[in-house]
Each structure stands twice: as structure tokens, then as C-alpha cells.
Amino acid sequence: MPLTSCIECGKEISSEAQRCPKCNTSYPTGKPCKICNLKEKDSDYPDPDGFRHPHCIAALAREREGRGVCSACGNDVVFVNSNYTSDLNHYSCQNCAHPITIPSERCQFCLQSVIASRAVKFYSEYGGKDLEYFAHETCSHNRPIRTQKKGCFIATATFESVEAPEVVFLREFRDDVLLKCHAGRTFVDAYYSLSPPLAGIISHSKILKLSFRMVLCHFVRFLKYRLRLK
Numbered sequence: 001m002p003l004t005s006c007i008e009c010g011k012e013i014s015s016e017a018q019r020c021p022k023c024n025t026s027y028p029t030g031k032p033c034k035i036c037n038l039k040e041k042d043s044d045y046p047d048p049d050g051f052r053h054p055h056c057i058a059a060l061a062r063e064r065e066g067r068g069v070c071s072a073c074g075n076d077v078v079f080v081n082s083n084y085t086s087d088l089n090h091y092s093c094q095n096c097a098h099p100i101t102i103p104s105e106r107c108q109f110c111l112q113s114v115i116a117s118r119a120v121k122f123y124s125e126y127g128g129k130d131l132e133y134f135a136h137e138t139c140s141h142n143r144p145i146r147t148q149k150k151g152c153f154i155a156t157a158t159f160e161s162v163e164a165p166e167v168v169f170l171r172e173f174r175d176d177v178l179l180k181c182h183a184g185r186t187f188v189d190a191y192y193s194l195s196p197p198l199a200g201i202i203s204h205s206k207i208l209k210l211s212f213r214m215v216l217c218h219f220v221r222f223l224k225y226r227l228r229l230k
Contacts, residue, residue, distance in 0.1 A: 072098035
């Protein structure tokens, strides 16, 4: 079992320990900030409900602001979203309270509104499919998020783009056909385990790219033909 040092007293303990036997802290590896997830000493932030770094609070407040010219008062102002409204897109002028709509999403971590154009978009797999989530840049720090969809590694390396028509078709075939049956899901799991090394080799070889491109183009045409027969 891997060992680590207690962040409070320095005693060597199990990395899975829930409490340090020497100093009795409940956070031997540190207490995470509720915004940035960076861990600090519990003794520095003793709030039992968790803590937020002051600089994270300020950064999050800035990220949640919209800026522009208010159509009502004509001033260059800050538009703010209230935590008490269910409409994430509802903002108001900080100067005259005139309402304005700014496309927004809900941050997956702090659960507050995040302006869509500034949001960090990431993906998480659920039920065999990649679901799209959003977060403030401040909230996304120190979190293991994946900012690209899982794709067909070999096809992406071959066609050099996740938006190539063949790659898009294979991705849709995975979601609409393979992931809907047990055998297909087993194949997809095995593919994700075995294909990345081969995709890495293909991405550095023009000859392999051309060879696999020919094979995959024929394979895609075959799949489309078979699907049309159903």
C-alpha cells in the first residue's frame, strides 16, 4: 500500500488513511478548496463546511461577470447573474438593473452560472456515451477533466481530424449500433484499450496513413451499404 506524509505533522501514513494517528486530523492529505480543488492544511482553514481561497472567490466573481454597453442607461457596465434565479441566462445591468440575456451554462463544480463563451467544456462518459459539461476556468483547475470527446483513435490518426466525415460516421456507428448491445460494448472497450499505441504509430507515418485511409474508406462504404439493407 503506497505511503504518504501527513500534510499537518509530516508523519508517514497510508495514502488511503482517513485520519492521521499522530495529529488526529481528518484531512491528512489536505482539505480541498471548494472552487479550485487545491488542497491546503486543515489547520489553516478550519471551517468544518469546507473553505474557498479568497483569491478563488475573487477570480470566480470576475468570471461570472458579463461586460458591455447597457442598452437602457448607455453606460459601459458589468452585467451580473443572480444566484437566486433559476434562469442561468438572466443577467442585469449593475448600474440600472436593466435585464439582458447572456447564453450561460451551469458550472459542474460550483453549480453557479458560467458564461458559455468563456466556459471550459469537458466530457465525461456515462452509459457508454460522452456527455458534455461546463465549468469556470477557476473551478477546472486541479481536476482531472477530459476536454476532448473519445473518438476513433485509429481513424482520427489516419484522417488527421476528429471532424473528418469518416471519423464522424464511425463515431455515430459506435454510439448508435455498437454501444447498444453487449458484444458491441465489449468490442469498444477492447478497442479503447488496444488502439492508442497503433494510432500513435500511424500518426507519425505518411505511408501508414495512406494505407489505413484506403482500408477505412472501404470499411465505411461497406458499413453504409449494410446499414441501408436493414
